[in-house]
Amino acid sequence: MGAAQASIIGSDERKANRKVAVVGRSVIFKIKRCDGPGKPWRWESFKVPTEPGSNVISSLNWIAANPVTTDGKVTTPVVWDSNCLEEVCGACTMVINGRVRQSCSCLIDEYAPREGDEVVLEPMVKFPVIRDLWVDRTRMFNALERVKAWVPIDGTYNLGAGPQESHEHQQMRYALSECMTCGCCVDACPQFTKQDDEKNWEGSFIGPQAVSQARLFNEHGTGKRLKDERMDTLTGPGGIQDCGNSQNCVKVCPKGIPLTESIAAIGRSATVHSIKKFFTGK
C-alpha cells in the first residue's frame, strides 16, 4: 500500500518526503467531483505520472488532457479555478488531503513521494461549489464591503498629504496587507458556517479575514475615519463576538498573517467602542 493518506503533514515531513521522492512515479489523484450547484457529488480517481517539481495544478492540467479514471472510464475534465500560479491570488485554494491550502504551491513530491501514493482533492467546504473544485467566494468580498475595507479619499477637495507613519507601524500593517482573500482562514474556522443563501451572510460569523482587514484600515492614518462604522458592523450580528478562539485561522494562513492578533485587537476596539456607545448614545 504505502499510500501517504496522513491528512495533515507538517513542514518537516514534507521536506523529508521531498528527499525520498521517487523519480518517474505515478500517483493517484482522488477528486471529489460535482457537476454543478445542487447536484450530487462523487469520487473519481486518476493515475497521473509525475515530473520533477510537478504540483497539483500541473497534475490537474494532465488530467484535463487525459480525463480517464483509474477504472478506465472516460469522464469530463476536472474543473478548477486558478490565476497567478505563484500563491498570491488565492483563486486555486482547495482542500488537499483534508487541509485547506493553495494548489499551485502544493508540490506532489512533498505530499505523495512514492509510487501509487494518493493525493485527495476536495473543494473548499465553506463556499458554494460551482463545479468540481471551483467555488464561489463572493461572500468574502461582500464581507470586505461590510467592514468598509478601504481608505476614504473620495471628495470635493484635495485632502493633502497623508499622516506620517512610523516604520514599525508600517511593518505591522504590511503583514496585514498581504491578505489575498483566499479563504483558507474561514474554511478552517469552526465558527464560520457554510451559508448558501446570501440573506444569511450578515447574521453569521464574518470570519477572520474581514476582521483582520478592518484592523488594517482602522490602523491607517486616513482609513481610521471609518473606524466607528467598521466597529458597528463588527459588534453587530455575526461580528467579532462569534470568534471561538480555535486559532485555526492563523495556522492555515498561507501568508502568515497574525490573524489571532487582529481578532484580539478588534476585540479590544470592540470593548472600547461598545462602552463608549453605551455611555454616549448613538
Add this chain to the structure above:
Amino acid sequence: MSTNPATQASFMQKNQFLIRRLHSLSGILPIGVFLMIHLVTNSSLAWGWFALKGRGLAGEMSVSEGGVQYFAHEVTWINTQVPHLFLTEVTLWLAIAFHCILGVYYATGGKNNLVHYKHQDNFRYTLQRLSGYFGIFFIFYHIATLRWGWTLLLPTDTQWSHEFSASTLALALRGSSEGWTTAGLFISLFYLLGVSLLVFHFANGLWTAAITWGLTVSEHAQKRWGYVCAAFGAGMMLAAWSALGSAMLLDYDTAYSVEASMQDGHTEPMIDHDQMDMGEDVTLEANALDPEG
C-alpha cells in the same frame, strides 16, 4: 417563519455582542470566583490539619480528623453565618443557568473540525465545548443531590447536611459507610471527571476571555497568559483532586464522631445535657440557639 420566533431571533441578533460579552463575564464573575472559593474550601479536607497545627489547635488529631474538623467548621460557617445565603445561591444558580443555556446555543452554532485540523488550540476549542456539555449535567446533579436534597439520585438514602458535611459527602460519593458500592464507584468517577473538566473549562475560559476582551493582543502575550492560566488551572486541579480524594478516602466513623463532637461543643456550654445522643433534637437545638439560624 411565523412572527414570534422572528422577533425573538432579531432580539438575540441585535444584542448578540452584549449578550456574548455578558456570557464571557458571567463565567468569571460570579461563577469562576465561586468555583475558586468552593474548591479552596473543599480542599481544606486535605490541608485543614496543617492549618490547625499552625495555630496549635491540632492536638492529638490525625491529619484526616483535622481536615474533617476544619472543613466542617468552614461549611458550618458558610451555612449559618453568611448573610443572605439564599439570595447569593439563587444569584449563582441564575448565573450558571444563563451561562449554560447561552453556552449550548453558541456551541451548537459552531462545527468542530478537529479531525482535519489537529492543533492544540483547536483541541482546546473542542474540549471547551464538550466540557461545557458535561459540566451542565454534572453541576445539575451536584446541586440537585447535595443542595436540593434529591436523595433519589444518590447512591445512598442519607441526605447531605452541613452539620455532618464530610461524612454525608463521603456517603454521597461512595454509596456506603463501609466503602464503595457499584453505584458509588460510578458516582465517584463521575465526580472526578466532572470537576476536572470544569476546572479545565474555567482555566481555558480565562485564557480565551483575555483575547475576547482584548487584553492579550500579541501572540507573545497570548502565550504568556496561557502559561499563567495553565499554572492557575493546575493549582485548581490540585485543589479539586485533593478535596475529592480526601472525601472519598476518609474514614466514615471517625469523620462522623468528629462532626458529632463539634455539635456537642456548640450546645454543651449553654445547656447541660444529661445524655448526649446524635438525635434529630440535638441538631435542631443547635440550630435554634444559633443567632443566624
